[in-house]
Amino acid sequence: MRFSSRPARQLALAAGLLGFATLTACNKGGGDFAKTKSGIEYKIFKKVGNSYERREIGPDGDPTYKDRIGKFLLGHMRYTTGKDSVLQNTRRDVGMPVPLPLQELKQKGAPDEALSLLQPGDSGVFRFQVDSLIKPKSGQPVPPFLKRGGNVVMMYVATTGKLIDQAEAQAMQPELQKRAMAAQMKQRMASPEFKKQMEEQKAAQTKALATPEVQAQFKKDDAVLQDYMKKNNLTMQKTASGIYYQVLKPGTGPKPANGQTVSVNYSGTLLSGKEFDSSAKAGRPIDFPIGQGQVIPGWDEGIALLNKGSRAILLIPSPLAYGTRGAGADIPADSPLKFEVELVDVQ
Structure with a gap:
């Protein structure tokens, strides 16, 4: 995720504290939309006590914007x-x-x-004609769903009262990326295609583990x-x-549910004691969604x-680890494994 002036990138970076119910109410009231020289229709509200009042902007925009260039607002955004x-x-x-x-x-x-019309703490409702965002001469067609939506795009923004600088914004990126990935996984898991895929994968795994050869390996x-x-x-x-486990230190948080993203510190060894991998080598915990086949079945x-x-x-x-194929030179075929793990976080 990186900062960009493109609307789609801005969309992915926006967030904040004020709820959109307030913005929707502002949109329904507060009089008609004002309009910039460039054609953006807008309503901007400033918070006064526990309520919001309409704030008017001059025809040349907000003269104080020049003092905010290079900084970052914090706020929710919805299109x-x-x-x-x-x-x-x-x-x-x-x-x-x-x-x-x-x-x-x-x-x-x-x-x-x-x-640029918003000051920290403001909320705004903006209405764009689709043609102003997707220029006909660009060769990019207007998506059919936007045509069906009236060739209009609405943008609702609710900001906090804080401006931050580039360093503060960059420091937020790891957590933002983590949350964005979790949201994408959640949306993916909700799709019928993904559910069917997981059912097929589970059925195939169950069938593979039930063969006489694998059952014999389980006993061994x-x-x-x-x-x-x-x-x-x-x-x-x-x-x-057939997994054995011992809790060395009980946690007080929740157990992860299927699909939730977890963060785990770990070290993995053969039963001989030889370490083949650890989170310490990467310098951070490993993140993955539970029950989605992104790690070995035993995990x-x-x-x-x-x-x-x-x-x-x-x-x-071994059948619930790397089975008959092993894993490179470090994990031979049919190797039962030992892991010391710490469940650091559950999203």
Whole structure:
């Protein structure tokens, strides 16, 4: 995610604190839209006590904007068609204030100019004609859904009272990216195609684990794991699938549900004690959605057993790890594995 003057990029970066219900109410009241020389129709409101009052802008824009160029507003942003179909809602998709760049105006009639009219703490409703955003000469056709929406795009912005600089904005990016990825995963999981794919994947995995060869490997691995626990004085619980786990430090947070993104610190070793991987090598926890097949099956099941904040040991039989294929030179085929894990966060 990077800052840009393009409307689509601004859309992805906007957020804040004030709810859109207030903006919708402002849109229905407060008199007619004012209009800039470039054609943007707008209503801008400033907060006075616990209510909002209409703020008028001169024909040449806000003369104080020059003092804000290069900084960033924080605020929610929502785009809709003229018929209220939501195109983007950053409160829903990000859920926290994010930076809105304030830049030199190189294009009039676009969201950049609309943002230049806002002072920290303002809320605004802006109406654009689609032709002002998608120029006919550009060769880019107007999407049919915008035509059906009346060839109008509405932009609702609710800002906080704070301006931040470039360094502060950049410092927010890791958390914003994390939240955006979680929102994308949530939307993906809600699609019928994804649900069908996961059902097919689960059925295929169940069938593969039920073969005589794999069941024989489970029995072999279980004997090895029980011997390992005995030699190392480990008292562990066993799941129905054959994973052994021991909670070293109970967490007080929630257990992750299917599809939630988790952050996990870990070290992985062979039963010989040889480490093959760890989060320390990357310098940060690993993030992944639970139950979506993005990690080995033993992790999808084992991490879901833990409360946020827990530290635990997982012993995973090879069919629920890397199976007969192994993993490169570090993990031989048919290797049961040991992981020490810490569930740092649950989104």
